Amino acid sequence: MSAAFDMTGHELDNSTDPGSHYRAIASAIDLIVESYQDQPSLDEMAAAAGMSPFHFQRVFKRWAGISPKRFAQFVTLGHAKRLLDDDESVLGTALEVGLSGPSRLHDLFVACEAMTPGDYKAGAGTLTIRWGLHDSPFGRALLAATPRGLCWLSFVIDGDEDAAVRTFVEEWGAADLVRDESATAGIAARVFAFGPNAGSEKGDPIPLVLRGTNFQIKVWEALLRIPTGRFISYQDLARAVGRPEAPRAVGAAVGRNPISLIIPCHRVILKSGIVHNYRWGVRRKKALLAFEAARLGKQA
Structure with missing residues (x-):
């Protein structure tokens, strides 16, 4: 199978067969569902689809609505829930679904369900x-x-x-x-x-319960480190989380912040200094920034 690439080395989408992507993604989904206990890598999933990892990631997300890694997490999570419902131990469940131990299972549940495996087991999945x-x-x-x-x-x-x-x-x-x-x-x-x-x-x-992708949670944790009365640009925030090439993805994660004010997404502004794009209204964002600046000045 031949492929074309752009100047950055990323594969171009030249397929003229409207069913080709469906068949490719279906093959990858089959691999994930049948082999999730082996925790297939992105390279292995892409190989099953006959695509480069970069191209596969984009096509899978467009067709399935989530990343291949996230899809694999939900498949793993579904089996883990069934095992816990059948009274399997947390350790046994972790090993059975192909994870290295309880800590990995804990991370999976917290990221996808905002509860621990123990919470799920005790409450039959009801939060x-x-x-x-x-x-x-x-x-x-x-x-x-x-x-x-x-x-x-x-x-x-x-x-x-x-x-x-x-x-x-x-x-x-x-x-x-x-x-x-x-x-x-x-x-x-x-x-x-x-x-x-x-x-x-x-x-x-105040204790916080966060549910999101690993990337989103990393961005929200970075927001928590912005001092009161300070601003940061999307570009600087992207650098802070180790993704300087992805300010737009960082901006999307900022926009998905579920705990306003405490996680101070209002402190992120454009590099030009313009205040815009706040999930709960730009006027409120300006008011929050003005309030914090005034409060900081009063304390000083």
Whole structure:
């Protein structure tokens, strides 16, 4: 099979057969489903599809909607859940699905389900999330928390609380969602307490529960390191996470931040200094930045 490449060495898509990609991706999916216990590499999946790894990654994501690695994770996760449901131990499950040990299984569950294998085994896969709407200095906010910590913080846009709830449910609808303002009032008070111990109680940080791809979580962790009152460009953030060539991918991860304010995605601006693109409204982003700058100046 011949292939054409551009000047950067990336394979061009010259296929004229509308079914060729379907057959190639179907072959790769067969490999993943049948051999997931061997944890096939991207090169092996691409070889099954008859493509270069770079081209395969792009085509697979376009056809399946997720990356091949993410698809393999969900296949592995599905088998792991069945084993845990059948009362297999966490260690036994990890080894059975081709992972090196419980820590790898733990990482898989946290990345895909925001719970540990032990939590899944104890609760038969049901994650209870309590949520509520609360007033804040920056408008109405929706907060949600699992027993392990805060998993969602969004702002109501243009007074549309129903839309805010729908967005939250789209993200966490597989869990048991319980509206309970009394349960979330305490954490809301901590989040929006802008005194000397803002966001903490006895110096302890607010625990967060994050669910996303490894890349997204890496970007969100980098956001947590941006000091109050400071800005960073998408390019600088991309360099900070070791992906200087991918500021757009970093920007997409910033836009998917599920815990506003605490994970300060509002501190990312264009290199030109222009403030734009905030999931909860540009006006709110400007207000947050102005508030932090004023607060920092007052403390100084």
